[in-house]
Amino acid sequence: MEYLPNIIFAIILIAGIGYFARNVKKLIRNIKLGKDIDVSDNKPQRWKNMSMIALGQSKMVKRPIAGFLHIVVYVGFVIINIEVLEIIIDGIFGTHRIGLKVLPEAIYGFLIGAFEVLAILVLVAVILFWLRRNVINLKRFLSAEMKGWPKNDGNIILYFEVVLMCLFLTMNATDTSFQEMNSGNLISQFIAPWFNGLPESTLHLVERSAWWLHIVGILIFLNYLYFSKHLHILLAFPNTYYGKLTPKGEFPNLEAVTKEVKMMMDPNIDPFAAPPEGAEAAMPAKFGASDVQDLSWVNLLNAYTCTECGRCTSECPANQTGKKLSPRKIMMDTRDRLEEVGKNIDANNGEFIDDGKQLLGDYITNEELWACTTCNACVEACPVSIDPLNIIMQMRQYLVMEQSAAPMELNNMMTNIENNGAPWPYNQMDRLNWKDE
Numbered sequence: 001m002e003y004l005p006n007i008i009f010a011i012i013l014i015a016g017i018g019y020f021a022r023n024v025k026k027l028i029r030n031i032k033l034g035k036d037i038d039v040s041d042n043k044p045q046r047w048k049n050m051s052m053i054a055l056g057q058s059k060m061v062k063r064p065i066a067g068f069l070h071i072v073v074y075v076g077f078v079i080i081n082i083e084v085l086e087i088i089i090d091g092i093f094g095t096h097r098i099g100l101k102v103l104p105e106a107i108y109g110f111l112i113g114a115f116e117v118l119a120i121l122v123l124v125a126v127i128l129f130w131l132r133r134n135v136i137n138l139k140r141f142l143s144a145e146m147k148g149w150p151k152n153d154g155n156i157i158l159y160f161e162v163v164l165m166c167l168f169l170t171m172n173a174t175d176t177s178f179q180e181m182n183s184g185n186l187i188s189q190f191i192a193p194w195f196n197g198l199p200e201s202t203l204h205l206v207e208r209s210a211w212w213l214h215i216v217g218i219l220i221f222l223n224y225l226y227f228s229k230h231l232h233i234l235l236a237f238p239n240t241y242y243g244k245l246t247p248k249g250e251f252p253n254l255e256a257v258t259k260e261v262k263m264m265m266d267p268n269i270d271p272f273a274a275p276p277e278g279a280e281a282a283m284p285a286k287f288g289a290s291d292v293q294d295l296s297w298v299n300l301l302n303a304y305t306c307t308e309c310g311r312c313t314s315e316c317p318a319n320q321t322g323k324k325l326s327p328r329k330i331m332m333d334t335r336d337r338l339e340e341v342g343k344n345i346d347a348n349n350g351e352f353i354d355d356g357k358q359l360l361g362d363y364i365t366n367e368e369l370w371a372c373t374t375c376n377a378c379v380e381a382c383p384v385s386i387d388p389l390n391i392i393m394q395m396r397q398y399l400v401m402e403q404s405a406a407p408m409e410l411n412n413m414m415t416n417i418e419n420n421g422a423p424w425p426y427n428q429m430d431r432l433n434w435k436d437e
Helices: 004-031 043-055 064-080 083-093 098-102 105-134 149-173 176-181 188-195 200-227 229-241 255-265 297-305 311-315 327-347 366-371 377-381 388-401 408-420
Strands: none
Touching: 004 083, 004 200, 004 297, 004 327, 043 229, 064 105, 064 149, 083 098, 083 200, 098 105, 105 149, 105 176, 149 176, 149 188, 149 200, 149 229, 176 188, 200 229, 229 297, 297 327, 297 388, 311 327, 311 377, 327 388, 366 388, 377 388
């Protein structure tokens, strides 16, 4: 019975980490459903972007209030959870505050004291975030795509953080041996009097309960990330590393179109020639994208990384003028469809069975796509280098090149370019007639 708590702890720890690893494997599988793309260029710049944007939060502070609060929560939560290492060692080996046996009391006290101050700062920041979402009701949190689960998800994660910080402080406040050190209890010393008068056995029970609930809560939080927009806590780093490095106004050429053009311009190639005997005719490449499998794996990584903060949508001129387009919704729809495809694969023993749905039409409408002005405001605003415009442009390419479903105005323009060499419906010989007026 002496080792029963250690065994129970080990089982909980293995189960929590195992379930997380299983979901990570599924996440990687889903992202790899996208087309391959080469993003191995300019590694120094990519490392710089990751360190500045993901680690340094450089784009978050462009909105100072939200940026500062986010940095407090980000830094505080990450640093505080360094203590999880001590909890894990204590849980496995049955020790108590192993850090005191490894580190000098002064250093250990300084660390725990810093953790407690950060815990209070995180609590304050989380409360302010909750007020911004639920009382102040900022416009970007009231969009149609933020109803239901997205709103609840944002609140759930805030409640998680409040509970974990309170458990951490309660654990310290009821640990009599720690309080007797009179070092490191910068905040918990003011909480400890709340438990005055309780028997030593009750104090020990409260401390142990807070300790267990804290580590179990962290494991639950870890596994909740897969189902939450807060997956960006982990994915922001690879997403900023693989972010777009070319100028924002530069759009990539479709490889399939480039091959077609080169073939048309090469007088030595017969475009109507049959494939060599014994060779299978290659399936023609799809122009653009209509479903998640047509997008690149970087696009799918973008979708999973989306924080749903709405900065992209709040900067979008089309959205500001009342049009249906919301870049945030584009990313959320892509992720929802990708999750649906992943569940389809899981349900069919690793094989995708056509479900009669696709991203274009069932999730994202033509009206949304054509409302985009391609101004790149959404790309510039995103704090973690997500590119909604790239997905929009690939879907537009599909509409135009596969379905001939461009708006009438665009069809007229392309017809004029084909016939007159310009977007205007005037013969080339008549272009200078205005000078005689």
